[in-house]
Amino acid sequence: MNRTLDxxxxxxxxxxxVASALLVAAGLSAPAALAADDYTQSVSQLSSTQVxxxxxxxxxxxxxxVHYTGVPGVGQQNVRMVNGSGTWRTxxxxxxxGNTLDYWFTYEKSGPQYDTPxxxxxxxxxxxxxxxxxxxxxxxxxxxxxxVTISSATAGATIRYTVxxxxxxxxxxxxxxxxxxxxxxxxxxxxxxxxSATSPVxxxxxxxxxxxxxxxxxxxxxxxxxxxxxxxGMSAATIQAQLDxxxxxQKDTLTAQMADRRVAHLFKPGTYNNVHDNVGxxxxxxxxxxxxxxxxxxxxxxxDAFNASDNGVALQNFWRSAxxxxxxxxxxxxxxxxxxxxxxxxxxxxxxxxxxxxSYGYASGGYIADTKVAGQAASVSQQQWYTRDSQLGSWAGxxxxxxFSGTSGAPANTFPNPPETTLATTPVxxxxxxxxxxxxxxxxxxxxxxxxxxxxxxxxxGSTPGTSAPMSQFYVVKSGDTAASINNALAAGCNxxxxxxxxxxxxxxNVTRANTTILGIGxxxxxPDNGVNAMQVSDVDGVRLKGLLFDAGTTNSQAxxxxxxxxxxxxxxxxxxxxxxxxxxxxxAIAGKATNSLIVNSADTIIDHIWAWRADHGNAGTVGWTTNxxxxxxxxxxxxVLATGLFVEHYxxxxxxxxxxxxxxxxxxxxxxxxVPNQASWNAPSGVAGYAAYKVGANVTxxxxxxxxxxxxxxxNPAVSSYHAFEVPNTSGVKFHNxxxxxxxxxxxxxxxxxxxxxxxxxGTVPVNVVNYP
Numbered sequence: 110m111n112r113t114l115d116x117x118x119x120x121x122x123x124x125x126x127v128a129s130a131l132l133v134a135a136g137l138s139a140p141a142a143l144a145a146d147d148y149t150q151s152v153s154q155l156s157s158t159q160v161x162x163x164x165x166x167x168x169x170x171x172x173x174x175v176h177y178t179g180v181p182g183v184g185q186q187n188v189r190m191v192n193g194s195g196t197w198r199t200x201x202x203x204x205x206x207g208n209t210l211d212y213w214f215t216y217e218k219s220g221p222q223y224d225t226p227x228x229x230x231x232x233x234x235x236x237x238x239x240x241x242x243x244x245x246x247x248x249x250x251x252x253x254x255x256x257v258t259i260s261s262a263t264a265g266a267t268i269r270y271t272v273x274x275x276x277x278x279x280x281x282x283x284x285x286x287x288x289x290x291x292x293x294x295x296x297x298x299x300x301x302x303x304x305s306a307t308s309p310v311x312x313x314x315x316x317x318x319x320x321x322x323x324x325x326x327x328x329x330x331x332x333x334x335x336x337x338x339x340x341x342g343m344s345a346a347t348i349q350a351q352l353d354x355x356x357x358x359q360k361d362t363l364t365a366q367m368a369d370r371r372v373a374h375l376f377k378p379g380t381y382n383n384v385h386d387n388v389g390x391x392x393x394x395x396x397x398x399x400x401x402x403x404x405x406x407x408x409x410x411x412x413d414a415f416n417a418s419d420n421g422v423a424l425q426n427f428w429r430s431a432x433x434x435x436x437x438x439x440x441x442x443x444x445x446x447x448x449x450x451x452x453x454x455x456x457x458x459x460x461x462x463x464x465x466x467x468s469y470g471y472a473s474g475g476y477i478a479d480t481k482v483a484g485q486a487a488s489v490s491q492q493q494w495y496t497r498d499s500q501l502g503s504w505a506g507x508x509x510x511x512x513f514s515g516t517s518g519a520p521a522n523t524f525p526n527p528p529e530t531t532l533a534t535t536p537v538x539x540x541x542x543x544x545x546x547x548x549x550x551x552x553x554x555x556x557x558x559x560x561x562x563x564x565x566x567x568x569x570x571g572s573t574p575g576t577s578a579p580m581s582q583f584y585v586v587k588s589g590d591t592a593a594s595i596n597n598a599l600a601a602g603c604n605x606x607x608x609x610x611x612x613x614x615x616x617x618x619n620v621t622r623a624n625t626t627i628l629g630i631g632x633x634x635x636x637p638d639n640g641v642n643a644m645q646v647s648d649v650d651g652v653r654l655k656g657l658l659f660d661a662g663t664t665n666s667q668a669x670x671x672x673x674x675x676x677x678x679x680x681x682x683x684x685x686x687x688x689x690x691x692x693x694x695x696x697x698a699i700a701g702k703a704t705n706s707l708i709v710n711s712a713d714t715i716i717d718h719i720w721a722w723r724a725d726h727g728n729a730g731t732v733g734w735t736t737n738x739x740x741x742x743x744x745x746x747x748x749x750v751l752a753t754g755l756f757v758e759h760y761x762x763x764x765x766x767x768x769x770x771x772x773x774x775x776x777x778x779x780x781x782x783x784x785v786p787n788q789a790s791w792n793a794p795s796g797v798a799g800y801a802a803y804k805v806g807a808n809v810t811x812x813x814x815x816x817x818x819x820x821x822x823x824x825x826n827p828a829v830s831s832y833h834a835f836e837v838p839n840t841s842g843v844k845f846h847n848x849x850x851x852x853x854x855x856x857x858x859x860x861x862x863x864x865x866x867x868x869x870x871x872x873g874t875v876p877v878n879v880v881n882y883p
Contacts, residue, residue: 149164150162150163150225150307154233157205160230162201164197164214167279168218177201177210179209180201182203193771195678209232211227212229238305238307239266240308241299242260242268244296244298254290256288257287257290259298263308269281269282269284272296277298281299322602323583323598323603324603326581328552330552333610334588335371335373336373337373337375339351341379345382345384352374352384352385355372355389359390359391360390363416370391375630377546381406381408382408384406393630395430399545400571401434401435402435402457405437408439411445412447421469423448423466423472426446428451435459436456436460437459441484443461443463452718453476453480454541457480464491472491473493474493475494477499479498481566485505486501486502487505494512495512496519497516498564499566504519508528509849510847511527514753515533515534515535515538515563515565525849525880535560537560539558539687540560540575544630552580553580555573555576556575556577557575559684559685584598586607595614599622599625606629607628608629609631611636612636613662616641620644624649625652627657629656633656633657635658637661637666642669642670646673647673648674648677651685657690658694660699661695661737663702666702668704669703670706673712675710682749688715688716691718692720693720695722697724697731700732705744706721706739706760708746709747712749714747715751716751717753720758721743739761740762741765742758745768745769748771749769750767754775755774762793763804764779764800764803765804767804767809769809771811772809776815776816779802779820781834781859798831799831800831801833801836802831803836805836807838813843817835819834820850821851821857822852822854831860833859834850847878850876851870853874854874866879866882
């Protein structure tokens with residue numbers, strides 16, 4: 110978002126289903142499948158009256174229909190199945206023990222459709238599922254390579270397996286004898302037998318040799334010159350002098366915004382009197398207690414429109430954070446007047462919270478999570494805001510798009526008048542990993558547990574549930590580290606703790622181990638050189654990424670961060686990867702280029718607060734339509750991915766492309782690119798004017814989103830328009846709630862809000878609202 114004062118002043122599958130059903134009803138069939146290896150199928154008994162039919166095609170299918178008979182009192186049923194992680198599922202009810210289902214499938218494969226043979230399943234009868242494979246030796250940590258035998262207790266069963274972490278199918282490698290596991294990897298296997306349902310997936314993870322564990326690191330590490338650690342035994346004057354020095358270096362919007370300086374302020378447990386931390390660019394402020402109340406600041410942690418050049422507005426207050434402490438505000442109210450990439454997490458505010466500058470000028474935030482505010486939280490001039498899993502005394506204000514999930518004290522769901530969107534709970538959440546000091550003075554990282562249907566702070570009952578890891582398992586990344594040294598640490602089984610700094614990468618950082626934690630403080634910035642992709646995360650359980658800034662290099666990268674390999678389909682619902690307070694920048698500091706910023710292929714990933722920004726302003730020579738080039742901010746291919754707090758701005762094609770089934774987004778803030786030179790250069794492949802900000806793939810049948818805003822400011826050429834901001838399939842399973850468009854100072858237009866619904870953006874910077882679609 111451009112924050113300059115000058116601009117502020119101006120400011121197919123459905124038809125296939127019908128055909129399939131008609132063929133079946135007429136006693137006809139589609140062409141028979143050529144090989145059983147095309148698919149696997151199974152039946153799961155959910156209860157005494159319900160079963161689930163499952164179908165996994167080897168080649169991804171646009172649609173799968175199931176046909177069945179055998180439900181008492183019901184004739185033949187023809188049902189379009191629902192896709193999740195590549196497996197299509199349908200639940201059949203109204204059954205009782207002894208009922209026999211006769212069922213078969215119609216599926217699409219590369220254009221044509223095929224029928225399977227008929228299968229039968231007797232409810233409550235003997236099991237028809239092949240026994241799951243077992244491994245010998247079992248998964249574990251070994252000093253040398255292992256020879257692994259895989260077997261199934263079902264006589265005559267065949268076994269298919271993978272060694273790259275992916276889910277095996279009927280076309281995966283056939284097991285014919287013991288396999289070698291020379292280095293660390295996960296082996297997945299299924300067992301199959303004609304006439305029986307395929308076994309569940311079995312998995313074994315082997316850690317071999319030097320990857321058996323991270324070489325012991327210090328539990329009281331040297332965090333380098335950019336981390337300030339304060340102790341309650343220090344004098345307030347000494348602490349304040351350091352805070353003031355850092356603030357003076359980091360505060361100026363004109364000189365510090367794109368500078369290389371990075372800093373973190375860490376407060377050990379205890380009480381600090383008369384401490385006032387004004388928070389500038391690239392500054393993290395955090396308590397080192399296990400819970401917020403362990404560090405008490407009698408004073409302030411403040412962000413405001415600090416500079417004369419800000420002219421009283423807070424539209425460029427990016428890249429700063431506050432976390433894990435209690436504050437008794439000196440004037441009764443804490444002030445956190447920020448724009449994007451400025452999270453306020455795990456804070457215990459023992460007073461009010463003002464999210465606007467003291468001047469009441471414009472602001473463009475923002476994000477709160479896992480926080481308690483005893484008094485009123487007031488947004489006033491904030492354009493949009495998202496608050497998750499928190500407790501507020503009350504809330505006041507709302508300009509365009511105020512969103513809440515799992516937050517007591519939030520206003521009622523009244524969008525658009527006032528523009529408040531409120532969900533009682535957050536579907537799934539997991540608080541961020543964070544650094545703390547234990548009772549012996551050693552540093553540890555706390556790893557909060559996953560929460561389903563979350564509401565209120567995770568620490569509301571005294572402590573955040575979860576586990577703790579010693580710093581001896583973390584490699585501390587600081588000045589002098591290279592991509593090679595960081596990859597060596599990852600390969601050795603270490604987690605990573607990034608200290609404040611700029612890290613140039615001449616090779617991709619490869620995160621291959623499940624449950625790896627990568628935690629940054631002070632906005633450590635990863636810059637890929639020579640066109641490499643900055644980071645690749647394998648399709649494994651439980652990776653946690655927090656507190657990183659990816660800054661595109663001057664040679665184009667295909668992607669800055671990718672989670673999971675293309676085609677990943679394994680379920681991670683019990684232990685997902687989380688991407689939290691991870692930010693992306695294309696241009697601004699340097700003339701960066703990257704086709705995509707974030708690609709998510711792994712199922713069940715939680716994207717919890719990102720800002721992907723193609724810069725609209727910055728250092729000379731770093732910004733322009735052909736200078737800082739980038740197509741898309743976020744591409745989601747994985748199933749059941751959840752985004753809570755999604756900020757994506759100024760990319761040159763679709764801002765977000767969502768291809769995965771079962772996705773959910775709670776809060777979306779977007780601005781289309783300012784610098785489109787002309788309409789002819791910015792028409793979508795479909796032929797409509799402009800690119801939608803948020804595009805759901807044409808084959809998606811299940812997606813839901815709440816609280817979304819997209820704004821246009823076609824400043825280079827105000828004649829430019831976009832046909833719609835949101836482009837989605839017209840199907841009942843794709844649902845959008847409480848969304849809007851705005852033309853900022855009437856620089857260009859958006860013709861519709863979503864598909865063909867919602868009117869053209871008017872003059873006067875007035876929103877066009879759609880409450881529900883369809």
